[in-house]
Amino acid sequence: MHTGKGQVLELILEDGHRYLRVACQPNLIPAPGQYLLASDGSNSPLPVPLFYTDLAPQGFVAAAHGTATWSPGITLYLRGPLGRAFSLPLAARRVGLVAYDDSPARLRGLIQPALKQDAAVALVCNSAPVDLPDDVEVQPLSALDDILEWADYAAFDLTRENLHPLRESLGKWNQLAAGMGAQVLLRTAIPCGGIAECGVCAVTLKSEWKLACKDGPVFDWRDL
Numbered sequence: 001m002h003t004g005k006g007q008v009l010e011l012i013l014e015d016g017h018r019y020l021r022v023a024c025q026p027n028l029i030p031a032p033g034q035y036l037l038a039s040d041g042s043n044s045p046l047p048v049p050l051f052y053t054d055l056a057p058q059g060f061v062a063a064a065h066g067t068a069t070w071s072p073g074i075t076l077y078l079r080g081p082l083g084r085a086f087s088l089p090l091a092a093r094r095v096g097l098v099a100y101d102d103s104p105a106r107l108r109g110l111i112q113p114a115l116k117q118d119a120a121v122a123l124v125c126n127s128a129p130v131d132l133p134d135d136v137e138v139q140p141l142s143a144l145d146d147i148l149e150w151a152d153y154a155a156f157d158l159t160r161e162n163l164h165p166l167r168e169s170l171g172k173w174n175q176l177a178a179g180m181g182a183q184v185l186l187r188t189a190i191p192c193g194g195i196a197e198c199g200v201c202a203v204t205l206k207s208e209w210k211l212a213c214k215d216g217p218v219f220d221w222r223d224l
């Protein structure tokens with residue numbers, strides 16, 4: 001974990017979502033699934049998590065909810081990378097990326113690593129992402145069952161509140177998941193990033209609870 005300064009270089013509005021191109025030291029760039037906590041040095045009470053979506057000159061492109069007042073040129077105070085990243089199996093050849101209840105922004109960082117290992121990639125979402133590689137197939141959430149039957153690795157992005165509905169709706173798929181790689185990025189508020197042990201990000205797993213900010217935000221499906 002590192003601390004340092006960064007700078008917002010560009011604001012990107014795409015598919016109704018806000019991305020920031022951030023300049024920072026290479027050791028601050030999070031892996032897909034990880035995040036940085038960023039503040040602008042003002043008196044705003046809480047830092048904002050910046051999730052990796054893609055590499056960019058001088059830094060990376062961040063999925064950036066909660067940064068409405070930030071504009072190009074602003075200096076950021078950064079801490080990270082924080083949390084547990086996705087671990088795409090080297091053997092994966094059919095990768096399903098499932099944005100269950102939001103844009104696929106936080107899953108986009110898996111696209112290039114998957115393509116580099118010659119995997120086919122299906123992105124499941126109810127939005128219309130742009131600027132995707134031609135090789136990526138986009139499917140609506142109504143095709144989720146089919147994609148999960150097809151995939152040998154699946155990565156989900158969903159809110160903590162939607163974990164139970166997902167478990168319910170994928171009951172039969174649960175059996176399949178036992179034999180394949182599946183991971184879930186659980187979105188919660190992560191105000192302290194684990195430093196203050198505030199507990200706001202607590203997640204109840206099968207037999208215990210964990211902190212999404214440092215034990216996650218990426219969890220293995222079999223533990224959920």
Ligand code: FES
Pocket residue numbers: 189190191192193194195196197198199200201202211212213214
């Ligand atoms: S955000 Fe405070 S313990 Fe996780």
